[in-house]
Amino acid sequence: MTADALVAAAGGNGDEPATPDVYEQRAFGFWLYLMSDAIIFSLLFATYAVMARNNAGGPTGNTLFSLPNAFAETMLLLFSSITFGLATLAMKSGEKERMLSWLLVTFLLGLGFVGLEIREFHGMVRAGAGPDRSGFLSAFFTLVGTHGLHVTFGLIWILIMTSQVVIKGLTVPVTSRFLRLGLFWHFLDIVWIGIFSVVYLPGIL
Amino acid sequence: MGPSPEDTDRGPRSHLTDIGRSLRSHLADTGRALASHLGRIGRELPGQLRHIGRGLLSLLTHIGRGLTHIGRGLTHVGRGLRSSLVGANRSLRSYLAGIDRDLRPYLIGFALALILTAIPFALVAFKPLPKAPTLIIIGVAAAIQVLVHLRYFLHLDLTSTPRENLVAIVFTAILIFLMVGGSFWIMFDLHSRMAM
Numbered sequence: 001m002t003a004d005a006l007v008a009a010a011g012g013n014g015d016e017p018a019t020p021d022v023y024e025q026r027a028f029g030f031w032l033y034l035m036s037d038a039i040i041f042s043l044l045f046a047t048y049a050v051m052a053r054n055n056a057g058g059p060t061g062n063t064l065f066s067l068p069n070a071f072a073e074t075m076l077l078l079f080s081s082i083t084f085g086l087a088t089l090a091m092k093s094g095e096k097e098r099m100l101s102w103l104l105v106t107f108l109l110g111l112g113f114v115g116l117e118i119r120e121f122h123g124m125v126r127a128g129a130g131p132d133r134s135g136f137l138s139a140f141f142t143l144v145g146t147h148g149l150h151v152t153f154g155l156i157w158i159l160i161m162t163s164q165v166v167i168k169g170l171t172v173p174v175t176s177r178f179l180r181l182g183l184f185w186h187f188l189d190i191v192w193i194g195i196f197s198v199v200y201l202p203g204i205l
Numbered sequence: 206m207g208p209s210p211e212d213t214d215r216g217p218r219s220h221l222t223d224i225g226r227s228l229r230s231h232l233a234d235t236g237r238a239l240a241s242h243l244g245r246i247g248r249e250l251p252g253q254l255r256h257i258g259r260g261l262l263s264l265l266t267h268i269g270r271g272l273t274h275i276g277r278g279l280t281h282v283g284r285g286l287r288s289s290l291v292g293a294n295r296s297l298r299s300y301l302a303g304i305d306r307d308l309r310p311y312l313i314g315f316a317l318a319l320i321l322t323a324i325p326f327a328l329v330a331f332k333p334l335p336k337a338p339t340l341i342i343i344g345v346a347a348a349i350q351v352l353v354h355l356r357y358f359l360h361l362d363l364t365s366t367p368r369e370n371l372v373a374i375v376f377t378a379i380l381i382f383l384m385v386g387g388s389f390w391i392m393f394d395l396h397s398r399m400a401m
Contacts, residue, residue, distance in 0.1 A: 031370050035377040042381040050392040071326050085311040186358040197347035201329045
């Protein structure tokens with residue numbers, strides 16, 4: 001973002017002071033960030049796998065997790081991935097209205113996902129299965145909560161991008177940011193594959 | 206109505222004779238009727254049997270013909286199914302070819318992701334398999350789905366993606382393998398030693 005600010009300072013409204021090279025570098029930098037995020041998540045997965053059976057006599061995944069809820073969350077994220085892809089395609093063909101409407105759909109799907117997750121967490125804490133109950137639950141809330149926080153930040157980013165597209169239009173810096181948001185959003189769906197395959201499905205089984 | 210005077214005159218003996226005579230004629234009648242019945246049965250039985258036989262035969266022929274029909278029908282269904290599958294495949298392909306080139310990877314990825322999500326969820330919901338194979342299938346489906354997402358949503362590919370991005374992801378994979386694998390090694394070894 002500081003580099004973006006520099007570009008904006010050098011060339012005003014982002015009208016092309018930067019060579020395409022700069023955007024490639026930013027895409028690569030963001031890619032490196034995603035890789036470090038992948039390492040964080042894989043270590044949280046490892047922690048969860050080690051702690052999964054340490055329920056300290058408390059509730060286990062079999063009683064806490066709901067298969068329909070996990071399935072609904074999975075579908076919401078998967079559909080939001082494809083609607084984000086449709087927004088990207090609309091952006092590439094320069095159709096601003098279509099891009100904004102797909103972005104809105106993506107935002108609503110993501111919001112539905114976060115809503116379901118908050119409801120699930122709230123129900124678990126109220127049932128006395130909060131993160132302080134057992135090692136298993138600490139690891140569960142850390143892993144799934146970190147992913148949920150990422151999705152929440154993704155939602156904020158979608159709102160910011162929407163306003164930038166509305167205000168600035170489809171300029172080169174805006175589209176380059178939008179493509180990075182796309183990497184982030186698709187990455188979060190990949191992490192979710194790991195969560196339902198490592199946490200929810202084996203827990204319910 | 207008593208017996209007539211002449212009858213009484215003739216006496217009980219003649220009565221008995223009368224009874225005997227009528228009895229004999231009755232018996233003869235019955236015998237004749239029986240014989241004619243038997244004769245008729247004897248005459249008609251082969252015909253009946255032939256009828257039944259013919260009926261059975263025609264029934265069997267009908268069944269046979271029906272089976273042939275069913276067989277032919279099944280072949281038809283099979284052929285229809287095959288041609289419809291081929292048609293569906295062809296129309297899917299032409300549909301995919303007809304749509305925007307850029308949209309295609311998203312749709313393919315989406316369809317594959319749906320299938321690879323439905324399989325593990327169905328296995329957990331309906332539990333058709335024991336636990337160990339179910340877990341293995343969940344793991345394999347997840348690994349394939351991660352690759353599908355990388356390929357079709359993140360457009361990762363060995364030729365058009367910048368080389369340094371590929372190097373970064375391979376390096377990340379090595380780090381993850383070392384750190385996650387090492388953690389598992391240490392922690393599960395500790396578990397088994399604590400249990401000893």
